[in-house]
Amino acid sequence: MAANKSILFLPGDGIGPEAMTQVRRVIEWMGRERSVSFDLDEDLVGGAAIDAHGVPLADATMEKALNVDAVLLGAVGGPKWDDLPFEKKPERGLLRLRKEMELYANLRPALCFEALVSASSLKPEIVSGLDIMIVRELTGGVYFGEPRGIEELPDGQRRGINTQVYTTNEIRRVGDVAFDLARKRSGHVTSSEKANVMESGVLWRQEITKLHQEKHSDIKLDHMYADNAGMQLVRNPKQFDVIVTDNLFGDMLSDVAAMLTGSLGMLPSASLGDVDANGRRKALYEPVHGSAPDIAGQDKANPLATLLSYAMALRYTFDLAEEADLVEQAVQNVLDSGIRTPDIMAEGTKAVSTSAMGDAVLAELDRLNG
Numbered sequence: 001m002a003a004n005k006s007i008l009f010l011p012g013d014g015i016g017p018e019a020m021t022q023v024r025r026v027i028e029w030m031g032r033e034r035s036v037s038f039d040l041d042e043d044l045v046g047g048a049a050i051d052a053h054g055v056p057l058a059d060a061t062m063e064k065a066l067n068v069d070a071v072l073l074g075a076v077g078g079p080k081w082d083d084l085p086f087e088k089k090p091e092r093g094l095l096r097l098r099k100e101m102e103l104y105a106n107l108r109p110a111l112c113f114e115a116l117v118s119a120s121s122l123k124p125e126i127v128s129g130l131d132i133m134i135v136r137e138l139t140g141g142v143y144f145g146e147p148r149g150i151e152e153l154p155d156g157q158r159r160g161i162n163t164q165v166y167t168t169n170e171i172r173r174v175g176d177v178a179f180d181l182a183r184k185r186s187g188h189v190t191s192s193e194k195a196n197v198m199e200s201g202v203l204w205r206q207e208i209t210k211l212h213q214e215k216h217s218d219i220k221l222d223h224m225y226a227d228n229a230g231m232q233l234v235r236n237p238k239q240f241d242v243i244v245t246d247n248l249f250g251d252m253l254s255d256v257a258a259m260l261t262g263s264l265g266m267l268p269s270a271s272l273g274d275v276d277a278n279g280r281r282k283a284l285y286e287p288v289h290g291s292a293p294d295i296a297g298q299d300k301a302n303p304l305a306t307l308l309s310y311a312m313a314l315r316y317t318f319d320l321a322e323e324a325d326l327v328e329q330a331v332q333n334v335l336d337s338g339i340r341t342p343d344i345m346a347e348g349t350k351a352v353s354t355s356a357m358g359d360a361v362l363a364e365l366d367r368l369n370g
Contacts, residue, residue, distance in 0.1 A: 006038060008043065010042075010074065012074040012291065013078050014293045019306035026307060027040070044061065045076055046076025047077065049090075055093075056091070056092045056094075069283070070283045072313060073094070075291035077090040102274065103271035103284055104139045107133060107269060109131070111131050112127045112128065112261045120259075127260050127262075129238065132241070133181055133241070133242045133243070135244040137245070141165070141166060141247030148161055166246065171203065187218070188240075190243045191245070194249075200246070233256045263302070265341075266302070267287065271284045301341065307331060308328065330361050
C-alpha cells in the first residue's frame, strides 16, 4: 500500500487523547508487520481548539480535514466549556466537520461481543449474536433545518423553533448507502420515520420505496415508525439487519441500540460523504462514547471503540478488509480472555489500564499475524 494514504488525528478532549495513543500504536504495528502505512497529521478540535485558538475548530484544521483520506476523532466537550455560548461550544467543531465535509451517512454498528453479553441490561438470549448497522442521515433534518431559534412573543412568552426538512436527494443518497451495506450483510433494510404524523416522514417513505424499486429490488425492504422501532430494538433486536433513518430518529435509535451491547464505550462509528471525481470519499471515524472528563488522564479509559473506529476506516476508506478483520478479531480475543478496562468489568475478569489494554491488543495482533 502506498504511504501517501493520509489520516488526520483529532484527539480532542477528555479521554480522547489517551484512546488515540493506543490507535497510534496499532497503526505503527500495521506499518511494521503488514506494510500498511499512512501519512499522519494531528490537530485540535473541541475544547482543546477553543483553549488554543478561541474556536472549536480552526479554519486551517478544517482545510486539513477536507484534504485527507480519513479523519479519526477522539471525543469533544467537558464541563470546562459548559458556560460558553451555544455557537462556541466544543461540539460545534464536530458539527462543522460533518457539515463542511458533507458527511451525510453515519454508520453505527451495534455488535454484541459474546464476552460482553452479560453486561447488557437485556436477557442474554435477546442480545447474543446481535449485529445491527444503523445508517443515520447526518447533515439534514431538524438539526440543520431553517428557520430555527428562540423568539419573544408579543404576550411575553418565548418560542423555540426547529424545522424538520428533507429533500429527495438527501433521502436517496443515504438510502443508497443503506442498501449497499445490506447487500454485503444479510440483505434486509428497515426504513424508519414517522409518516403517520409528519410530512417529512411521508416524503422519506415515498423516496426510499421508489429508490428500492428502481435500484435495489434484490434487497428486502420494510418500513417501521420510529417509536415502534425503538420498542422493537428492546423487544426483539435481532429482527433487524440495516436500519436507515433520519438525523433525529437516528440519534435516538442508535443510542438505544448501543446500550443493547452492554457498553457505550465499545462502539465505533463512521461518517461518510460522496465519492468525488478522484475516487476519494470524505470520511470521519469516531467512537460513540463521550469525553468522560471524570476519568481523563487517569489511564482508565477504554480505547477499544476508538480502535474499532480505526478498523472501520481500514474497511470503508482504505479497502483493507483483511487488516480490519485482524483488528476486530484481536479485540474479540482480548475480551474473550477476560481482560477488561473498568467500564466493562465483570466477575472473574481482570481490570487493566488503557495502556495495558493497548498492550493486550498488540500482543494478540502479533499472535494472529503469526
